[in-house]
Amino acid sequence: MWKEFKSFAFKGNVMDLAIAVIIGAAFGKIVSSVVDDLIMPLFGIILGGLDFSNIVIQVNEAKIQIGSFIQTVIDFIIIAFSIFLFIKFLHKFKRKEEEKPDKPAEPSKEELLLTEIRDLLKNKQN
Numbered sequence: 001m002w003k004e005f006k007s008f009a010f011k012g013n014v015m016d017l018a019i020a021v022i023i024g025a026a027f028g029k030i031v032s033s034v035v036d037d038l039i040m041p042l043f044g045i046i047l048g049g050l051d052f053s054n055i056v057i058q059v060n061e062a063k064i065q066i067g068s069f070i071q072t073v074i075d076f077i078i079i080a081f082s083i084f085l086f087i088k089f090l091h092k093f094k095r096k097e098e099e100k101p102d103k104p105a106e107p108s109k110e111e112l113l114l115t116e117i118r119d120l121l122k123n124k125q126n
Contacts, residue, residue, distance in 0.1 A: 028079060035074050 036053075044050045055067035107115070 027082070028075075031078050031082070032075050035071055035078065039074060040071055 052067035057064040
């Protein structure tokens with residue numbers, strides 16, 4: 001069981017996945033900063049100085065933070081769109097790679113020599 005786990009845990013795919021998770025987390029922070037610090041203030045300016053982070057609906061003791069939810073949805077849309085573009089780029093790259101025709105291997109010296117002998121024998125018989 002230990003050998004199976006070791007072969008699974010140290011395969012390239014698992015390591016690639018771990019790296020992708022770490023990079024994804026960092027990318028998520030960057031996108032959150034872009035949304036919080038750039039996009040939402042611009043929306044606020046366009047909508048007449050509205051600050052989305054302060055949009056709250058109070059029901060008795062509960063606070064429903066609509067502004068925070070809107071920012072999270074915009075985060076998600078940007079991250080999902082970025083991932084979509086990245087996957088689309090990868091698929092395009094893979095298709096180009098698959099479309100490349102394999103060049104036929106050049107005949108070896110022995111094959112060339114045998115071809116010459118065959119042609120000479122054909123000419124001699126005619």
